[in-house]
Amino acid sequence: MATQVFKIPNTIKKDAKFTFCPGCDHGVAVRLVAECLEELGVIDNTIAVCGIGCSVTIYDFIDMDALEAPHGRSVAEATGVKRAKPDKFVFTYSGDGDYASIGLAEGMHAALRGEKITSICINNTTYGMTGGQLGPTTMLGQVTTTSPTGRNIEYYGYPIKLAEHIALCDGTAFSARVSLDTVANIKKAKQAIKKAFEVQLKGLGYSFVEILSTCPTNWRMTPDKAHERVQNEMMQVFKPGIYKDVTVENV
Amino acid sequence: MVECLTNKKVLMKGNYAIANAAVLAGCQCYFGYPITPQSEIGEFMSGKMQELGRAYVSAESELAAINMTIGACSTGVKAMSSSSSCAVALMQEALSYATTDELPVVLVSVMRGGPGLGNIYPSQGDYTQAVKGGGNGDYRTIVLAPSTVQECADLTYKAFYLAQKYRNPTILLADGLLGQMMEPVEFKEYPYPEVDNSSWRLSGTKDHKARIIRSYGPLADDRCVFLEKLFDKYKKLEENETEWEEIGTEDADVVLVSFGSTSRNVKTAVKMCREKGIKAGFFRPITLFPFPNKRLKELSKTVKKFITVEVNMGQMVDDVRLAVNGVVPVELIHKGVGAPPDPEVIFKQIEELI
Amino acid sequence: MEKDFIIAGFGGQGVLLAGEVLANAFMLDDKNVTWYPSYGAEMRGGTVNCSVVMSDTEVSAVQKAKAEFITVLNQASFDKFVSCVKKGGSIIVNSSLAAIKKTREDINYIFVPITKLAQEKLGNIKMANILALGVLSRVSKLVSLETLEKALYTVIPPHRANLIPKNIEALKLGYEYDLLKV
Incomplete structure (x- = not known):
């Protein structure tokens, strides 16, 4: 008798067409979110709030109610949704440009208030949709369309380490950074997303997952090379790990 | 401040009258950030909403406050924010979004002196900001202008009703004089019918196909159709709701x-x-x-x-x-x-x- | 008939509250009334005033440059507002904190050591504002002590109701200011 080992989650729209660039990890991240929503049985009680950038298209893939926020304001809008309807499952999905730059105040204050929502943030060290400009997570030395000679400290300052910062906020119940560079890490990433969602369902506070992701197009790399960069460069600075988990002592 | 339904005259500041009327109108969520001369609205709400088991958030900025309001409105509940002049300026992007999201956001704008930081004295310098909109693109917000404290209350009721009925952001445009002055005001029950929003509100997909509330319109032709529809709504507003x-x-x-x-x-x-x-x-x-x-x-x-x-x-x-x-x-x-x-x-x- | 009142002093003297009691009293008398404070960046210690307009018809303007009855609780307010008394109008001056000096012939001056009376007769200088209202009631003949008493019950919140008897005493003291020897 055949055993099914792979299927598209029921939470993915039947007519969804893949629109991300080849080798982009957004597709994997969206799928992991879809799987977690399915496994936790919350999809029909979910309201997602999407940031502006490549991440906004999550509402084209996952079969759920969604609200599209102005750039940087997804966490504020999610706060409004959750405060209006505390029994709904509410998460935001946005990129680093959205969350870590223009929306940093919203993210941090939601964490400080302990809003019972989950934020997923894709860190690909660049503004992807607008064509690969320097962003808040762009790494030292990284060449982008607005750092043509590479990011140097004197001129551009430092990139932000989101998972660590969010973990410092007292209202944060869970904060983790994960990577999608290997199958093993993809599994870990899914565990983290699921944990973040469960933390919300238990009403423990704000939960946050930063996902290290490729942007082969703007990095001018093949998918393979892009994942090598994630391993060799990004993971050395943006170290994967669980930075806060109130369900476990001494993380 | 313990007012609510009074059914008799009480002496009250315009700001309190607005807040009290909002509570009576069924406002479930208030999101705000302090600025003179409208801070009494948030002060009243912070106590009252908690007492009634409703939501009050002291937002980190006006940007956050108005976007929280959008979030709450997307679920079909009545929600509001309030602010003044230079801080209402910060909210213009969100108001533009809310018009294309077609969300019944209610914003109270208590005008003070401008431009820039200006001063805290009464002013009508934000007529253009409110009526023409400071955000991008073609849109209008409904704007109601009270002249007495009683009207501050009555037009707050109306702001919630028109916002729901037309699914359009609505501004109650008061000023520092109205906000700070006291005058006798009577609060009767919210006089308008509740508007059914079951066809569009976000609530999870238990009883409907997935809904997306968005302002992104990638196709040029579709956007033209949308804008015509939006402006048909404004025509209807002019025909049915103009008041003087x-x-x-x-x-x-x-x-x-x-x-x-x-x-x-x-x-x-x-x-x-x-x-x-x-x-x-x-x-x-x-x-x-x-x-x-x-x-x-x-x-x-x-x-x-x-x-x-x-x-x-x-x-x-x-x-x-x-x-x-x-x-x-x-x-x-x-x-x-x-x-x-x-x-x-x-x-x-x-x-x-x- | 429309009458304008200004009450002024320094922050902490309770002039806004006194104005609120007065405005409530007019409301209880079924008059149209508005109350408008000076509001600024100052908190405690700054100068502060409020205008109360009472009218049988619609109030003609909320903030006016001049008033029939002006009550000043300190020197700075006396200096600032003496020129704002309408011809034939009255100024009630807290002579405990302002010099007894008449600069105009066309208005009535009522000098009462309001703060001193509050301290000596009521044991609390904070009663000066309500005491001043008693003086105003007597001078203006536009609002009765009874209505002001009722207004106190409207303005003072239930959890402070224990303060009401003392405030009523202050109103009465003020009303009989001319019988008092200080």
């Missing part, structure tokens, strides 16, 4: 046009004109959008001159000029910022202008 007050316009040679707190002094000046034998009339737009264009145009057939009186450098005067379209002259009496000019001062300037 007029006194003594039947035989008037000159009609004074004024809104909000300033109109109180103008009404007195018009009475003084009549006592002196000057055939003056009084016209007060209550809805600033939709603007009573049609009625002003009708009046231009019999009136020889319009004079607008504003506490700004002359903003509504442009709309009155557009409404009468050059048929008769439209003059301006103004004061840059502060409490409205004394009725005697207005009267003297009317005498000079006619």
Whole structure:
């Protein structure tokens, strides 16, 4: 008798067409979110709030109610949704440009208030949709369309380490950074997303997952090379790990 | 502050009256950030909403406050924010989004002096900001302008109703004088029917197919269709919801046009004109959008001159000029910022202008 | 008939509250009334005033340059507002904190050591504002002590109701200011 080992989650729209660039990890991240929503049985009680950038298209893939926020304001809008309807499952999905730059105040204050929502943030060290400009997570030395000679400290300052910062906020119940560079890490990433969602369902506070992701197009790399960069460069600075988990002592 | 349903007159600040009326209108969520001269609204709400088991969030910025309001409105509950002038400026992007999201956001704008930080004294300098919108693209917000504390309450009810009925952001445009002054006000029950929003609100997909509330319209043609639809709505608003007050316009040679707190002094000046034998009339737009264009145009057939009186450098005067379209002259009496000019001062300037 | 009142002093003297009691009293008498404070960046210690307009018809203007009855609780307010009394109007001056000096012939001056009376007769200088209202009631003849008493019950919140008897005493003291020897 055949055993099914792979299927598209029921939470993915039947007519969804893949629109991300080849080798982009957004597709994997969206799928992991879809799987977690399915496994936790919350999809029909979910309201997602999407940031502006490549991440906004999550509402084209996952079969759920969604609200599209102005750039940087997804966490504020999610706060409004959750405060209006505390029994709904509410998460935001946005990129680093959205969350870590223009929306940093919203993210941090939601964490400080302990809003019972989950934020997923894709860190690909660049503004992807607008064509690969320097962003808040762009790494030292990284060449982008607005750092043509590479990011140097004197001129551009430092990139932000989101998972660590969010973990410092007292209202944060869970904060983790994960990577999608290997199958093993993809599994870990899914565990983290699921944990973040469960933390919300238990009403423990704000939960946050930063996902290290490729942007082969703007990095001018093949998918393979892009994942090598994630391993060799990004993971050395943006170290994967669980930075806060109130369900476990001494993380 | 313990008010709510009073069914008798109580002496109250305009800001408190607005907040109390919002509670009675069924506002479930308030999101705000302090700024003079409207902070009493948030102060009242912080206690009252908690007491009633509703939501109050002291937001990290006005950007966050108005976007939290959008989030709450997307679920179909009544929600609001309040702010003033330079901080309402920060909210313009979100108001633009809310018009294309077609969400019934209610925003109370208590005007103070501008531009920039300006000062905290009363002003009508944000007429244009409210009526024309400071955000991007083609859109309008419904704008209601109270002139008394009682109207602060009554038009707050109406703001919630019109916002729901037309699924359009609605601004209650008050000013520092109305916000800070006290006057007797009576609170009766919310007089409007509840509007069914089950066809569009976000609630999870238990009873409907996935809904997306968005303002992104990637296809040019689709966007054209949407904008036409949006502006059909504004046409309906103009046909059905335009509201104004007029006194003594039947035989008037000159009609004074004024809104909000300033109109109180103008009404007195018009009475003084009549006592002196000057055939003056009084016209007060209550809805600033939709603007009573049609009625002003009708009046231009019999009136020889319009004079607008504003506490700004002359903003509504442009709309009155557009409404009468050059048929008769439209003059301006103004004061840059502060409490409205004394009725005697207005009267003297009317005498000079006619 | 329309009458204008201004009450002024320094922050902490309770002039806004006194104005609120007065405005409530007019409301209880079924008059149209408005109350408008000076509001600014100052908190405690700054100068502060409020205008109360009472009218049988619609209030003609909320903020006016001049008033029939002006009550000043300190020197700075006396200096600032003496020129704002309408011809034939009255100014009630707290002579405990302002010099007894008449600069105009066309208005009535009522000098009462309001703060001193509050301290000596009521044991609390904070009662000066309500005491001043008693003086105003007597001078203006536009609002009765009874109505002001009722207004106190409206303005003072239930959890402070224990303060009401003392405030009523202050109103009565003020009303009989001319019988008092200080």
